[in-house]
Amino acid sequence: ETTATENLQECEERIEKILTKRGVEKENISGFAQRIRELGSLPNSELEKVKNMSIKKLMKSLGKVNEEVKKYSHVNKKALDQFVNFSDQREALLKRKAELDDGQDQIKKLIKHLDRQKDEAIMRTFRGVAKNFREVFKELVPHGRGELVMVTASDNPQTSSGSSEDPDIREQVDQFVGVSPRVSFTGKGDVFRMRQLSGGQRALVALTLIFAIQRCDPAPFYLFDEIDQALDANHRRMVAALIKRQAVSKEAPTQFITTTFRPELVAVANKTYGIQFQNKVSSMKELNKPDAMEFINTIAAEEGGAQQSEKKRKAASAPSLVSKRVVNDR
Incomplete structure (x- = not known):
């Protein structure tokens, strides 16, 4: 009886060890399964290759893989964390860039709108002064004629007959450098510029411009x-x-x-x-x-x-x- 009892206890201890070992192996299996899942899904073609392989072959293949892995033992192990960190920074910078690009677009639209208003105001004022210039000069010199033209940087005059709605004129406003009178005191033949006139004629043209501006902005x-x-x-x-x-x-x-x-x-x-x-x-x-x-x-x-x-x-x-x-x- 004593021997049977000892054998029974020994069997129970062995069973307990086996169960404990079995539990540890289950935990290992769960851990390996989790690691496999972290690696990503295994393609079906690769799964078919190892599905029917024996344990011996699997272990041999694992050994080869481990040998290959040893070649990369000096790889920066923080690379993944750094990659995630840099990815977050990149996303934040891209978002900030998008905000700045949107702000830049809004500023460009505002500048374009203000430039258009400025150009229209310049042309509107010029047309008003040019109209008054013709009228005042006609009052001072009944038989003459005069007009006021805008002069560009290339000395290419744009006459006062243009419309502020003409996009070509709006584009040329920034090239304007001044205004120049063109007058004829006889109403016949060519018109003359200021440098071609006598002192008295220049004085009269200058007064014409002053009175023309006065009528626009008294x-x-x-x-x-x-x-x-x-x-x-x-x-x-x-x-x-x-x-x-x-x-x-x-x-x-x-x-x-x-x-x-x-x-x-x-x-x-x-x-x-x-x-x-x-x-x-x-x-x-x-x-x-x-x-x-x-x-x-x-x-x-x-x-x-x-x-x-x-x-x-x-x-x-x-x-x-x-x-x-x-x-x-x-």
Whole structure:
């Protein structure tokens, strides 16, 4: 009985060891299965190759694989973690790039919109000034004609007849470098540029541009200093008449303060003031129309006498000279 009991206990211990070993092997099988799943799905063709292989052949094949794996024992084992980290960074950078690209597109659209508004404003203002230039020049020179053109960097003028809706003109706005008057005082033949005109003609064209701009963007008052000095009598009358019309215009009434030595501006002035400079002292007094005209005529007589003789011109430059000027207030 004692021997049978010992044999039974021994068998139980052996069974317990076997069961324990069996449990360990099951855990190993589960671990290997998990590792196989982590490697990815095994192609059916490869599965068929090893499905019917014996354990001995499988172990031999495993040994060969392990030998091959040893060649890569120095591979960076953190490569996978680094790859995942860099992949996340790449995704974040790509997302940021997409946001920046979208922002850039929005900025480009805004710049394009503002450029279009700027170009349209430039062309709209230019057309308005060019239209007024033609009208004002016609008022000052009834038998003449004038136009205002834009000049590009290549000195290729674009006439004022263009439309702001023309995409070609909008593209050329950035090439514009200025404006240039083209005028003819006879209305016949070729038109002339500023450098081809006389001093009086240049002064008249400059006044035309000032009045053209004034009609587009009126100012409350203008101060003109001897603008009629280089003009002949006929053009002085035309300028005086234009100033009078502008001063009482219903659309944009404007005050003009001018200085002159000529009678034409005095004739249309509402108020006149005479200024004298004698012995280094200036004095000013208000004059009525007849006195102002006499004041001007006196100056004209003095100038006429000074032109007749070199001796009189030298005498006129002596310290006792009286300088006279009339200020007109429209």
